[in-house]
Amino acid sequence: MxxxxxxxxxxxxxxxxxxxxxxxxxxxxxxxxxxxxxxxxxxxxxxxxxxxxxxxxxxxxxxxxxxxxxxxxxxxxxxxxxxxxxxxxxxxxxxxxxxxxxxxxxxxxxxxxxxxxxxxxGHLGPDLLGPDWDPAIAARNLLADPTRPLGEALLDQRNLAGIGNVYKSELAFMARVTPWLPVGELPAGVPDRLVATAHRLLETNKDRFDRRTTPTARGTAQRRTEQRLFVYGREGHPCLRCGTPIRRAGQDDRVTYWCPDCQSGPADRTTTPS
Missing domain, CATH: 3.20.190.10 (MutM-like, N-terminal)
Known part of the structure; x- marks a missing residue:
């Protein structure tokens, strides 16, 4: 989508x-x-x-x-x-x-x-690329149900509008938690950083179709500059941080990707290492 x-x-x-x-x-x-x-x-x-x-x-x-x-x-x-x-x-x-x-x-x-x-x-939450963007409201919406898995909360357009399956996986990776972690268990400050990162990523990518979440600055490891995304679509490939094979599983009728070493929290136990 x-x-x-x-x-x-x-x-x-x-x-x-x-x-x-x-x-x-x-x-x-x-x-x-x-x-x-x-x-x-x-x-x-x-x-x-x-x-x-x-x-x-x-x-x-x-x-x-x-x-x-x-x-x-x-x-x-x-x-x-x-x-x-x-x-x-x-x-x-x-x-x-x-x-x-x-x-x-x-x-x-x-x-x-x-x-x-x-x-x-009218049911949508603050639009990440719209004039109504309000990070405080978005973070509060994200935490409204403390038991809800992070991945599901990020995809709920009533919380904040604009995140899809790619950004869901990438944001969880960048926050170093799994998409199955209940939002109420996010470490202090992480919800605010999550919505700020989401806004930054969409703003950065809104003028191009070749979406990128990985760094491009000079001095970044070569293997990172060769990859536009950290985890999404990279099942079985080495994590760009630690080298552990990326895993893939279903979540709420969608697919999700994560690194079992870099990201803390519960994971889908039906998957096996790639």
């Missing part, structure tokens, strides 16, 4: 292509809104909210979309061939004289009144 930084970058690309321009093409390929015609209306802005995209359109309308696991928005210049997938996967087309935005495999696509946006995003 795309994370907050990817959604932010997608929103910026859509905004640059659509905002301030009149729609000359509009096609929403979902039954509920198939007859909606947005042509002739100006796109006012495209705003990310956590993992949600809000495309605001003249006349008090908002097109709300969510990418979930494999949805995407692609932007093409006029006359350019579309390459995002077969036509039957297209769920939305918004075009003007210069650009066309095509939404592929969008599991969530709905047209609503702009005044009703809170109905779809």
């Amino acid at each position: 795309p994370e907050g930084d990817t959604v932010w970058l997608t929103a910026r690309k859509l905004h640059d292509a659509l905002a301030g321009r009149i729609l000359t093409r509009s096609d929403l390929r979902v039954p509920r809104f198939a007859t909606a015609d947005l042509t002739g209306r100006e796109v006012l802005d495209v705003t990310p909210r956590g993992k949600h995209l809000l495309t605001r359109i003249e006349g008090g309308l908002t097109l709300h979309s969510h990418l979930r696991m494999d949805g995407s928005w692609q932007v093409y210049a006029a006359g350019e061939r579309w390459r995002g997938g077969p036509s039957h996967q297209i769920r939305a087309i918004l075009g003007n004289d210069e650009s066309t935005a095509v939404g592929y495999r969008l599991p969530v696509l709905e047209l609503l009144r702009t005044r009703d946006e809170e109905q779809v995003v």
